[in-house]
Amino acid sequence: MYIDCIQYTMNPTITIDPKSPVPVYRQIADAMRHLLVSGRLQPGDALPTVRDLAVDLGVNFNTVAQSYRILAEEGWLELKRRRGAVVVDREQPSRPTREREQQSVQRLRELIAQFQAEGIPVDRIASQLRKLADSLVKGG
Amino acid sequence: MYIDCIQYTMNPTITIDPKSPVPVYRQIADAMRHLLVSGRLQPGDALPTVRDLAVDLGVNFNTVAQSYRILAEEGWLELKRRRGAVVVDREQPSRPTREREQQSVQRLRELIAQFQAEGIPVDRIASQLRKLADSLVKGG
Numbered sequence: 001m002y003i004d005c006i007q008y009t010m011n012p013t014i015t016i017d018p019k020s021p022v023p024v025y026r027q028i029a030d031a032m033r034h035l036l037v038s039g040r041l042q043p044g045d046a047l048p049t050v051r052d053l054a055v056d057l058g059v060n061f062n063t064v065a066q067s068y069r070i071l072a073e074e075g076w077l078e079l080k081r082r083r084g085a086v087v088v089d090r091e092q093p094s095r096p097t098r099e100r101e102q103q104s105v106q107r108l109r110e111l112i113a114q115f116q117a118e119g120i121p122v123d124r125i126a127s128q129l130r131k132l133a134d135s136l137v138k139g140g
Numbered sequence: 141m142y143i144d145c146i147q148y149t150m151n152p153t154i155t156i157d158p159k160s161p162v163p164v165y166r167q168i169a170d171a172m173r174h175l176l177v178s179g180r181l182q183p184g185d186a187l188p189t190v191r192d193l194a195v196d197l198g199v200n201f202n203t204v205a206q207s208y209r210i211l212a213e214e215g216w217l218e219l220k221r222r223r224g225a226v227v228v229d230r231e232q233p234s235r236p237t238r239e240r241e242q243q244s245v246q247r248l249r250e251l252i253a254q255f256q257a258e259g260i261p262v263d264r265i266a267s268q269l270r271k272l273a274d275s276l277v278k279g280g
Binding site: 074105113129 | 171233
């Protein structure tokens with residue numbers, strides 16, 4: 001079970017960009033949150049131990065431990081004694097304030113500006129945004 | 141001129157969220173990059189000195205200095221002796237690789253997952269994504 005989880009659930013979808021300005025522990029947490037939100041990791045699923053995932057990703061033990069702590073604080077994981085973790089049934093958060101939503105839109109705008117600055121053409125960015133919007137509404 | 145720039149160009153648009161997990165120097169750089177990409181800061185525009193902006197935003201001097209360095213490395217700013225900066229005419233970067241574009245889409249997906257995890261309804265997120273796509277193509 002365990003090995004399956006590392007091999008088939010985690011490996012293909014978590015990738016780390018060592019050149020990114022986003023710290024690695026955040027990259028791991030962000031990627032795992034995406035798997036959790038999309039339902040590819042379900043309540044009851046066992047995650048690899050911190051040590052195994054660290055070896056797998058070629059990063060420091062503490063880096064993975066920090067990612068797991070973040071997700072545990074957000075209510076996604078229950079951490080286990082021997083440094084493993086299990087996905088738990090997370091309470092649906094209450095709808096955030098309008099101000100918080102505005103901040104989210106601002107974060108999106110800034111990320112898009114970053115893509116433009118990197119030279120990705122605006123029509124490509126726009127079509128990706130529309131695709132993502134479609135897949136959200138279809139529940140994809 | 142100088143004071144105008146702080147007062148009317150920078151102040152209304154840079155906001156810092158102290159509770160965000162994104163480091164403050166990155167928040168400042170991201171917000172300024174957005175102003176640069178959208179053309180609200182133009183080549184030749186003088187930016188406030190590091191010290192003035194730090195006081196303005198209520199953050200450490202070194203934090204703002206780091207943001208300016210990031211943007212200078214990206215080719216947006218020319219740093220000045222007394223710690224001011226001027227917006228320069230930045231060369232259009234060459235179009236990034238397909239792999240880089242895929243990474244960008246992944247970053248977007250992860251940010252969206254974060255919004256979902258915070259409880260923003262998917263239809264709201266989708267409509268914001270479509271609005272952003274529209275404004276990009278209209279050159280807004």
